[in-house]
Amino acid sequence: MDTAVADSLDPLIAELRSRGFAVVGPTVRDRAIRFAEITGAAELPAGQGDEQDPGHYRVVERDDELMFGFAASPDSAKRYTQPPRQALFRMREGTVEEAEQEAPRVALLGVRACDLAAIAVQDRVFLGRHPDPAYRKRREALFLVAVNCAVPGGTCFCVSMGTGPKATAGFDLALTELTEPHRFLVETGSERGADVLAGIPHRPASAADVAAAEEVSRVAATRMGREVDTENIQESLAAAHDSPRWAEVAGRCLACTNCTMACPTCFCTTVEDATDFTGSLAERTEVWDSCFTLAYSEVGGSPVRGSGPARYRQWLTHKFSTWYDQFGVSGCVGCGRCITWCPTGIDVTEELRCIR
Amino acid sequence: MHPMTPAPYRVSSRRVDRADTVTLTLRPMGGPCPPFRPGQFTMIYAPGVGEIPVSISGRARAGGYAQTIRAVGAVSRALCQTRRGDVVGVRGPYGTAWDVQAAAGLDVVVAAGGLGLAALRPVIRELAAHGSRYGRISLIVGTRTPATLIYHRELARWRDVHGIDVQVTVDHPDHAWKGPVGLVTRLLDRIVFEPRRTFAFVCGPEAMMRAVADDLVRRGVAAGRVLLSVERNMKCGVGRCGHCQLGPLFTCLDGPVLSYARAAGLLAVPEL
Structure with a gap:
């Protein structure tokens, strides 16, 4: 896995768009941080966070300019891997016509480690004994840019479930947002990811950059709002x-x-x-x-x-x-x-x- | 192909078994019928109405699946009303099978409740065709009234031609009925089998299957030698819709045929 540092996400978003991906990332809408198509980093919820507790969700102002200073969005990647409605087929006078299996090229920006784990779970469900070719097609068309959690929410317990807060697999690129100065540590998780990284301005990560990113994940792991004893x-x-x-x-x-x-x-x-x-x-x-x-x-x-x-x-x-x-x-x-x-x-x- | 896409099948024959029950022969419009094992089911789609799981009762002589359907809901009613030449959608066959070979050398008890006889028909035909491979063969059938009994002529043939001990009981007799009245479990007293050397195939309403299986086990039949066919809400047949779960099992993939050794504990939990 290669690591690099990028100062801005605009070149990444532009590079993905030039490769035919619709870039979908977190934005503030409906008074929640939700996934929607974006065209530049300015649309990311810089300085906005969330407050999550049982039966409670609020978007709140942060006292810093973190672009990813929030926990799980009400939307998950499921909306893209398994759309809420899918046409299956039409039947007319004895002929069956399978619905066209749409697989839009989508780059999901800001996927959390828990959601990468969820996609891996879905792979077992839909690519098992009776594999779903439409799911496979959508999965292959999906470019995943993970962002390691810096600010877990009050209802988070990925540490208990062994899925986070740091993304370790299943992504094309994984970012860790660093401050002073604001920058992103970029890890590549696939050839496709490395190829995209090669197309944007970046520099090699220093030992200090890597240490700072590790510290973000270490601190996040201590801030879980919830825990579950999974023994037995x-x-x-x-x-x-x-x-x-x-x-x-x-x-x-x-x-x-x-x-x-x-x-x-x-x-x-x-x-x-x-x-x-x-x-x-x-x-x-x-x-x-x-x-x-x-x-x-x-x-x-x-x-x-x-x-x-x-x-x-x-x-x-x-x-x-x-x-x-x-x-x-x-x-x-x-x-x-x-x-x-x-x-x-x-x-x-x-x-x-x-x-x- | 997507696992939810059916193939078009033509209704090549339609036999009325009872007022509300028909047996359709369904033949694929392109290519041969996929092979099936006794106990498996297909998902039959009535265009625009819906899809239901139906056990395969056998292979028709001219090719195609024989499938017996009772009109109880919107989809089964639509399928019962199809006419020869109509087209329906079929997916499958799916699910686990009755392991008839495992009964070789043993006495065999086949217990059917109502339409459960349709799912057991391939087992009985195998037993009838190779009677010498098995010990004593008994078929006990429970049905609501004499009028709801299906497969009359075959029942007579299995008894008269193949020497199977066929016994039928009804819940509600009519004036002409001279046979036994009451639960199918009572017929276990009227047939002969050596419990420690017996294999059983049971299909019917869940309460009936549990009563028969419990009775057999009490008499000394090993729970692992009692097979039953469990019904849950199989909507997809391929383990993706989730509806047919029974504890850890997807009934459509891990069932419908389960040994009582596996199913007893699960069925004993209310609303599992």
Whole structure:
């Protein structure tokens, strides 16, 4: 892995755009730091941070000019790897026409280590026994510029899940934002990344630059807002199916599905069927779904998991236990989105402590 | 090809089994039918209406899958109403199979509840075709009323031609019914098998399967020799939609056929 230093992100953004990538990075909109297409570094949220706690999110002014001084965005890379709506096929008079599998060339700028881990989890889901060629195409078209976290949020626990705060794999380029003077340490993680780096102004990183970047990640690791004891978590949760806590937490859960929509690894989908006015053209669309809905587990007209406690148990147990059985890794990467975006502030780290 | 894209299949024949139950023969419009193993299912798509999992009941003589469908929801109703020549979408076959070979040399109990008989038909046909490879073969069937019983003629042939001990019980008899009334588990008393040398195939409503499996295990049949076919909400068939999870299992990939040794603990947890 090569390391270099770049003073500005404008050349990087311009270089990626010249290679045909739409550069998508963090911007302040809808009073949140969200991903959107950008054309220059001026659109990044310099001097803006966020405040995240259970059921609480605010954009706040920072007292420095950090461009990446915030934690996980409500958006994750999932929106780009697994779009919320995907046309599957059309059927007309006995012929099936597969939907065109769009794979826009997108460079995601500002991907966090937890989100890189989430993409690696998704790879196991979508490129496993029945590989999805559309997913593969989108994945290959995605250029990932990670930014190592300097300012974890109140709901972050990537250190517990072993996914961060420093990006170690799965990126094309990884940046660490350094101050005094403001600059970025750039690490290359792929040939493609090295090729892009070669196209922009940079200089070799000094030992001091590398040490400063290591210090950013070291300090970030000490600032996790939450933690989870993962020792024996798979077995202990599988054995806790009759815990009284499921009923207690279900009393606060609205089954609104926010946690599953915000989660970067929740992959469940359902399908929508439609026909044209004459009924001769049928179309099928795949959309994000959630295990918190009643229809999700429906068999023969009634749900298997009709009660709130059973649905909450399904979600939490899947994330932290049966995911290991199915995919060999945890379904949770410790990004904290489900805690922040739960309207009643249910905190998975607290629930895990109470249930196990 | 995308795993969610169906292939067009033509309805090449349609047989009405019962008022609400038909058996369709579905033949691919391009190329041969992919091979299937007994117990596997396909996802059948009624254009514009939806898609459901349906067990494969056998290979039709002229090629194609025989699949028995009961009209209970919007999709199954649409499929039951198809006519010869109509086109539907088919994906699969998917899922695990009944391991009929594992029953060689042993007594065999096949227990069906309602439409579960359709999923067991390939097993029974194999047993009937190679009866000498197995010990005593019994087929016990439970159905709601005499009118809901499917595959009459085949049941008679399996009994009369192939020497299988076929017993049928109903929940609600009509005036003409002279056979047993009550749960299918009661038929276990009327058939002959040596529990320690018995293999069982069970398919029907979950409560029925658990009752039969528990009874067999109590009598001394090894739980690993009792296979059942578990139903969950299989929406994709390929382990990507998540809906059919049963604890650590994706029923569409790891099932539907599971040994009772694996399934008993999972099915015992309410709402898992």
